[in-house]
Amino acid sequence: MPRLTPLPRDAFDFAAARHLLVRAGFGGTPGMVQGLLSKGLDAAVDWLIDFEGDSASGPDRNVQADTFDPSVKMQLTAEDYEAYRKAREAGDEEAIAAFRRKQEQQERDDRGAMRSFEQWWLSRMIETPRPLEEKLTLFWHGHFAASYTTVENSWHMFRQNQFFRKHAAGNFGDLLHGIIEDPAMLRFLDNNRNRKGSPNENLAREIMELFSLGEPELLGRKRSPYREGDIKEGARALTGYTYRGNEFFFDESQHDNGLKRILGRSGRWNGHELVDMLLAHPSCSEFIAWKIYRAFVNDVPETPPRDDVRKVVVQLGKTLKSNKYNLKKSLGELFRSAHFYAAANRAAHIKSPIELVVGTIRDLGVPVRNVDTLRTAAARLGQRLGHPPSVKGWDGGRAWINTSTMFLRQNTAVWMLTGRDAGGHPWPNDTTPFDPMPLVEQLERQGEINPDEATVYLQRLLLACPVDDARSQAIRHVFTLANDRVNADSLTAALCVLTALPEYQLS
Template sequence: MATARLLHRFNFGPTPGQYENLLAHGLAATQSTVLMHGIDDPGIDTVKPLVLGDLGPFPQGNTPKTTAFWKRIGKDSSDLVMWWLDRMVAARYPLSERMTWFWHGHWATSISAVTYPLAMKKQNSTLRTFALGNFEDMAREMVVDGALNVWLNNNENYVQAPNENLAREFMELMTIGVNHYTQNDVKAAALALTGYSTDQSNGNVTFNPKEHFSVPLGILGATGVFDAQSLAKLVVSRPDNVKFITDRMWFRFVSGSTSAPSSLATSFEGRDIFSLVSALVHSSAWTDPANTLVKAPVEWFVGACRALKVRPSSLNADDTQWLLSQMGQVPFSPPNVGGWTYGTAWLSGVNYQYRFQLAQNIVAKANLAPLDVQPLDMVQACANWLGVPAWSRRTENALTLSLATPSELALAAILSPEYMVSP
C-alpha cells in the first residue's frame, strides 16, 4: 500500500513496470525514487518547448485585428495547457511537476482574469523554480508575480484608494491562515503593496517609489516601512506559517479526514519545502488505511496517461480541455482564489460520464503491451501496471468480464474505484 500511495500522491502514478520493480526493491527504494528532483530529466527533454509572444494591449473596436487577437489568445491558452500536461506525463522524475501543480492550486490564479497566457506561463515557471525550495523565497517572488497581482487587483491599489484584495488573500489563503491577522493588518499590508504595477500582456511588474506608501506601518506586531518583499518576509516568519503550510500539504497529499501530527511541523521550521515533502514521504502515514484520497481530474488524467504511455498532445486538445472543464478542473483555470475543492465531489455521477469519455480517448491511443499475458493473469497484470495494491471482489469480477478485449479491460481498470481513489 505504501509504495502505491507514494507513487500516486507524489509522482502522479507509476509508469509501466515501475510499481512491480519498486515493490521488489522495498519501501526505501520507493521513497528515494519519488523524491528525485533537480537533475536533468530526459522525459521533460522530449516535450517541445513552448514559446509565447507578448501580444500587447487589447485591441480596440470590432475589427479583423480584434478577431485575430482573441483567436491567438485562445490558441496560446490551449497550447499552454497541453504543454504543461505533456510535462507532467513525460517527466521521468515527476516530483517537480507534481509540486508545481500543488503550488498552482495554492497560489491559485486563473487565466480567466489574467487573460494573457504569457503572464500565466511566467508564473508557472516561478512556481517550478521554487516548488521544492525555500518558502520565504517563493513568497517574496509570488507577492510581486504579475499574474497574481492582476488576478487579485493589485494594479488598482493606490495610496489614496487602497485595494486590500492581495494583502488579505496573501495572509489568509497563502501564508498564515484565517484568524491569524486583523483587519488593521490587512489595511497596513495593502499600503505596503502600493507602488507596484503590472504590464498585463507579459506579466512584468515594476515598482514606482513615488506611488508607494513610505511611512512606517504596524503589521502583525512589527513596525517599519514595508514593501512587498519585507512584508512577505515578515508574514512568513510568523510561527502560524509553519502550521498553515504543513497542514495544507498534509491535506493535499495525505488525508482530508485525519490531522497532521505536530511533529511534522518541525521539518518546516526553516521554511524548506523539500524537507517537509521528505518528512511526509518518510512518515508512517502511508500504512494507515484511513488516509485515502480521491484523485482530482487532472491527477487522474495524468496518471492514466503515464501508465498507458499516451502523450496528452496526441489527443484532441479541444476535446481534452472541454472534458476536463466538465469534470471541474483545467490547468490555469482554478474557480477562485481558494483553488479547487478536493474530496468525494470528484466522484459524482455527472463527473463520471465525462471521465468515461476522456478515458475512452486515452485508451484509444494507449500502449496495451503490459496486458500481453495469459488471460488468467490479465487482471493482476492490470493491478501491477496501474499501481493498484488489490482489486475488490466486485471490481475483479467486472474486469474479468473484459478479458477478451484488452482495450475494454484497460478502460474498466482506469475507471475503477481502486484507481480513481488513491489507496
C-alpha cells in the first residue's frame, strides 16, 4: 500500500522539530524543541499524537460540569412563557416589560458565561501539555463551524467544544455522526425546525457541502459529488433530529420515515444512514484530507492546487479511507512525511490570531498578564473563539491580514512582551515582568552573551525562514543601542522588533 515518502531520520533537525511543534501544536520554548528533537522523528510524532497517555499532567481532560453552569439559559420557565403569551394577548404592558427584562437578564448572564468559556479555552491552549489535542479541537471548531451569535447558549457551545476535544484525534466518522446530535449545531443550522412535511434544508446542505463532500470545484473536480435532489432528500432523512433543553432528542413524530433517494440509493434513510453514505462517498475522505492539508501543511492560496500538492492530498485521503477515518494514522503519516518538512511548506502558513497569541506565549515564555486582553486581541484580529464568521469557518491564510490587523498583531506582541499599551503606559497596573534571559542562556560565556550570536540565535528560534541582512541588522542595532550588552532590557527590545517583522507572522 503506497504512502507518503517519509522524512529521512537524520533530516529531523532543530528547525524540523520546531516546525513540527509549531504546526502540530502552538510552538514551545527552545528547551521543548530540544526535547522533541532528542526523541527522534518517530517518537516525537507518537508523543504528539498519542496524547491520551499523558492525561496525568496538565489540565483535566474531563472538565467537571461545575466549571460552567448548564442552566444559565434556563432561568425562564414554561410558566414564564405562558404568562408572557397571556400578557401579550391582554396587552398587559407591565407584564410584557417584566418578562422582557428577565429575558434580557438571562441573555446578559449567558453572554458573560460565554466570555468565561472563551477565556477558559484560550488558557487551556496556552497551558496544555497535549498541544495537538487543542490544535485539533480548534481545527474541528473551524470545520464544523457554529457561532454563538446564532446558538445563543453558552452551555451548548461548551458541550460542543468538549465533543470536539473528545474525538479530536479519534475517528472522523464519530465526529460526523455526532454532529447531527449536537444541540449547538442543530440550532445553528435550524434543524430544530426540520420537520416531517416541512423540511428545512440547512443542515442537509452544509453537511454535504462543508462537512463531508466539499464544494464542487474542489481539487479540480469536473462535477459536484452531490445534487440539489440529494440535499432535499437528505433534509428529509434529518427530520426530527432536534434537542430538548441541553440534550439531543430524536422526535420520532416529526421524522419522515418515507422512501428517499440519496446519492443514487433508495431506502427509508434516517440521519445516521445518511452520514454512513456520506462517509462511504469517495469525495469525503479526499475533502477531509484537503482540509487537514490546508490547516497543517500549507495555506495553498491557489485552487485547484499544484499537481504535487494534489497527489499528497489524494494519498492522505486514501490513508483516511483505508483506515476507516482513523485520524491518528493519517496525521502520523503526514507528520512523518518528507513533504510536510519540504522547503516549500516552511514559512508557508500565516499564523491565525489564536496561533499568534498562544504561540508567542509558548515560544517566548512571556507572562499571560490578562487572559481577557488576549481573548479580545484575537477577536479584534478576526478570530473570536466560539464566533466563526459563518458556517464556512474562518477563511484563514491571507484573509487574516490587512493594514489594521498588521499593526494590531505587532502591537499585541509589544504588549505581551512589555505589558505596555500605546503611549508606553503600563497596562494593567500590576505589570508582571518578563524575563527573556532563559531564552538565550545557552549562549552565555563567562557571564556574557555575544550580541551577534544572540541576533542570529533569536531568528533561528522564532522564525520559520531566514531574514534578509538589512532586517537582521535592525535587530542587531537594538543591542548596539544598549552598548552591545545583552540583558533583559535589550533582549526585550530586540524581541519587540523581531515580532514586528513580517516574517514573524509566518510559521
